[in-house]
Every structure is written in structure tokens, then in C-alpha cells.
Amino acid sequence: MPTPDRTSLPAIVAAGQHILESDGLDAVTMAAVAERVGVRPPSLYKRVRNRDELIRLIAEAAVTELGAALAQADPGGDPRERLRAIVTALREFARARTAAYLLVFTPLTTEPPSRELLETSSAPLFDAVAEIVDHDNVLEAARTFTAWATGFIAMELNGSFHLGGDVDTAFAYGVERLAAAITDR
Structure with a gap:
């Protein structure tokens, strides 16, 4: 049985935006965003290819x-x-x-x-x-x-x-x- 999706792309981007505003661009990492949305970092890769794509989506x-x-x-x-x-x-x-x-x-x-x-x-x-x-x-x-x-x-x-x-x-x-x-x- 497949694992249910625990987050969405909009939630990931919103988490990245929050981290960007509170801690700066360097703090926007896949691990930090995963923690903020309550998933493990590998789960983010179902929605976002890598950090570069995450930054582009936030931009x-x-x-x-x-x-x-x-x-x-x-x-x-x-x-x-x-x-x-x-x-x-x-x-x-x-x-x-x-x-x-x-x-x-x-x-x-x-x-x-x-x-x-x-x-x-x-x-x-x-x-x-x-x-x-x-x-x-x-x-x-x-x-x-x-x-x-x-x-x-x-x-x-x-x-x-x-x-x-x-x-x-x-x-x-x-x-x-x-x-x-x-x-x-």
C-alpha cells in the first residue's frame, strides 16, 4: 500500500518562505523545510527536485x-x-x-x-x-x-x-x- 502524501507543494513553498523571512536564504534547506512541514527530508523530493528548484519556487x-x-x-x-x-x-x-x-x-x-x-x-x-x-x-x-x-x-x-x-x-x-x-x- 502506498504511503499517503503528508504535504503539498504550496505547504512546502510556504514553509520555505517562512524560513527565508525569519532566518535568511542560507537557512532555506530541504531539511529545514521538511522539519517545518512535518515530514522527513526524502519526502520533499516527491514534490521538489532539489534546493535550487525550491528557491526558484519561493522566488x-x-x-x-x-x-x-x-x-x-x-x-x-x-x-x-x-x-x-x-x-x-x-x-x-x-x-x-x-x-x-x-x-x-x-x-x-x-x-x-x-x-x-x-x-x-x-x-x-x-x-x-x-x-x-x-x-x-x-x-x-x-x-x-x-x-x-x-x-x-x-x-x-x-x-x-x-x-x-x-x-x-x-x-x-x-x-x-x-x-x-x-x-x-
Whole structure:
């Protein structure tokens, strides 16, 4: 008689996410995840090929969650207001789920999430940018906004703003100035 399945792929990924946020990427091991879901490590291999696949699945879950947060934050309407809301949602995700954020925006040694998933999660940003730049410049403008935001967020998460002033004000200023700078229309 076959052994009943004692866990599911979503439970395995959720356990990996929890370990990632609480203990960091190095702590996400097959053994640690197995312990968290209450099975022996060999049982995980029924669902996940190896640690690299586990990390990719955790990254995909983070990209999906981030995409949902960006879509939920998108108020529609004025493109600059949309950009402000979307980039603010990115910053809030980074603050709330720092390890997941870093996993998404740090090069992985494993296979990255699929292009389709990345495009879907980035759609709110691309849609907002498309309203203020020429069609031929949408990718470049979205990348510029993403690069600025991730750089700002990285400095904030690292405590690198040492010259005083209000970081929230600086963030809002940056969003406004960058939106004005990329506007083609």
C-alpha cells in the first residue's frame, strides 16, 4: 500500500518562505523545510527536485505576491499618481517582506522565475509608464523607474541614508522628478 502524501507543494513553498523571512536564504534547506512541514527530508523530493528548484519556487511565489500588491495599489487614472502608488507598494513590500524582496531583486544562482510571470507581475508599472512615454520607450522607462526604486530601497534597507533629512520626503521627491523626467507626452 502506498504511503499517503503528508504535504503539498504550496505547504512546502510556504514553509520555505517562512524560513527565508525569519532566518535568511542560507537557512532555506530541504531539511529545514521538511522539519517545518512535518515530514522527513526524502519526502520533499516527491514534490521538489532539489534546493535550487525550491528557491526558484519561493522566488516565483514572491514575484506573484509582489505583482498582486502592485496591481492592488494601482489606483488607475492619472499616470503619475499610478506610478507613485505602484512604486510605494514596491517599497512597502520591501519593508514588510525584506528577504523575499531581496530574493526577487538579487540575481539568483538558480533558474529565475519565468519571463511570463515577471511580465504579469510588472504589468501595472508597464501600463502606467505606457501612458506617459512613447511606445518605443516603455521598457526603458519601466527599467529606469525600477532601477531607481530598487536602488533607493536598497539604500533605505541598508540604513545608508546618513545625511539627515526625511527619507519619505526624498522618496516622494524622487518619484515625482523621475516621472517628470521620463514623460514624453
